[in-house]
Amino acid sequence: MLDNNLAINRWRLVLGSMSDNSLPFSGSEREIQSFEDMEQLLDYLYSHAQGDDVRADDGTSDRSGGLGDSQLTAARWITKVRELFPRQTSEVLERHALDEFKMTELLTDKKVLEQMKPDMSLLKTILQLKHLMKGEVLETAKRIARTVAEELSKKLAHNTKQALTGRLDRSTKSPIHSARNIDIRKTIWRNLKNYDKENETLVLKDIYFSSRVKKYNKKTVIIAVDESGSMLGSVIFSAVMAQIISKLPFAEIRLVIFDTEIVDLSGMVEDPAEVMMSIQLGGGTNIGKALSYCESLIQEPSNTCVLCVTDLYEGTHPNLLLNTTQNILTSGAKLSFLTALDECANPAYDKNLGQRLADMGAFVGALTPDQLGDYIGRILS
Numbered sequence: 001m002l003d004n005n006l007a008i009n010r011w012r013l014v015l016g017s018m019s020d021n022s023l024p025f026s027g028s029e030r031e032i033q034s035f036e037d038m039e040q041l042l043d044y045l046y047s048h049a050q051g052d053d054v055r056a057d058d059g060t061s062d063r064s065g066g067l068g069d070s071q072l073t074a075a076r077w078i079t080k081v082r083e084l085f086p087r088q089t090s091e092v093l094e095r096h097a098l099d100e101f102k103m104t105e106l107l108t109d110k111k112v113l114e115q116m117k118p119d120m121s122l123l124k125t126i127l128q129l130k131h132l133m134k135g136e137v138l139e140t141a142k143r144i145a146r147t148v149a150e151e152l153s154k155k156l157a158h159n160t161k162q163a164l165t166g167r168l169d170r171s172t173k174s175p176i177h178s179a180r181n182i183d184i185r186k187t188i189w190r191n192l193k194n195y196d197k198e199n200e201t202l203v204l205k206d207i208y209f210s211s212r213v214k215k216y217n218k219k220t221v222i223i224a225v226d227e228s229g230s231m232l233g234s235v236i237f238s239a240v241m242a243q244i245i246s247k248l249p250f251a252e253i254r255l256v257i258f259d260t261e262i263v264d265l266s267g268m269v270e271d272p273a274e275v276m277m278s279i280q281l282g283g284g285t286n287i288g289k290a291l292s293y294c295e296s297l298i299q300e301p302s303n304t305c306v307l308c309v310t311d312l313y314e315g316t317h318p319n320l321l322l323n324t325t326q327n328i329l330t331s332g333a334k335l336s337f338l339t340a341l342d343e344c345a346n347p348a349y350d351k352n353l354g355q356r357l358a359d360m361g362a363f364v365g366a367l368t369p370d371q372l373g374d375y376i377g378r379i380l381s
Helices: 004-014 027-046 076-086 087-100 112-114 120-132 134-164 183-195 227-244 272-276 287-297 317-329 349-361 371-381
Strands: 169-173 220-226 249-256 263-265 304-309 334-341 363-367
Touching: 027 076, 027 087, 027 363, 027 371, 076 087, 076 120, 112 134, 120 134, 120 227, 134 227, 134 371, 183 371, 227 249, 227 263, 227 272, 227 304, 227 334, 227 371, 249 287, 263 287, 287 304, 287 317, 304 371, 317 334, 317 349, 334 349, 334 371, 349 363, 363 371
Parallel strands: 220 249, 220 304, 304 334, 334 363
Antiparallel strands: 249 263
16 A cells, blocks of 8 residues: 555656646655645746746645745755655756756856845755856855854854863963852952951952863864765754864864765864865765774874764775774774754664664764764763
């Protein structure tokens, strides 16, 4: 029955929304919603053929929900196509959109880009299409990437730095006079001369505060990011978090992007937009090879944290990945596999491989960017 429903639903996508009454979608509520959303995307695309909506609803359907034509823009269309359709299918649809139906406004008209709100959705679309952009359009796309990266950095920097700086440093006077930062011992000691014997009261003429900045040994944080299309949000946040960590006086950051090849972008960490515009989405994945490179960067294992941001869908035999994981853990370095690093932290990943890595002692799980600073601070403290 499941295969039959799938076949019917696929035929329904071919026939279009005008067949809604005679051939409705079937399956669970979630499956129906997914196919309805796919249909909205196809309607949006093929409405550009001959200038008319050749697949448009004839007005007899009262279906509600889904993406909704009025909500779709070229940017959102491209993002949703990649989310809902298999990769090969999405590539065909994108090529139809660009070549046959001339939906090229994102690629050819910088004014269209300039009028769009610079947000995560637009940034994802830019990163997916940047290889097709040229000239002024590409330069506009880079400025948008920089704007979004700066906004994300402002949003995340304070909490991340606060989480990473950690414990009180009682040798430094704090510029922030907060009750939780009062240095009780120093305050009492310095005010003993003001003790009122008659009233048996210690008069506090001066109150001393401690900084929350601790003098650390140099810590090294190595972030390796899988640049496959499904990890796009994680790539964006990894680039921003690498920049934030690089500005801390006690931390050295290394940033590696990988698919089947490895690119060390450590020299770019101060410019996350440049990092983002350097990625090449798609292709195969060799996590073991990337992790082996990260192992070669470790100099002081006890002061090193390796974060591998990946969906764990290894494109080759996992032996190298498993062996390298064991080597890193045995050395005393901290190793984590972040199956998602984005605002949702709702990952899709190879759970079997994830369980094997967790059984070896590595952390395997998803984090939001807000949680990452606290997590690194805890495991390196």
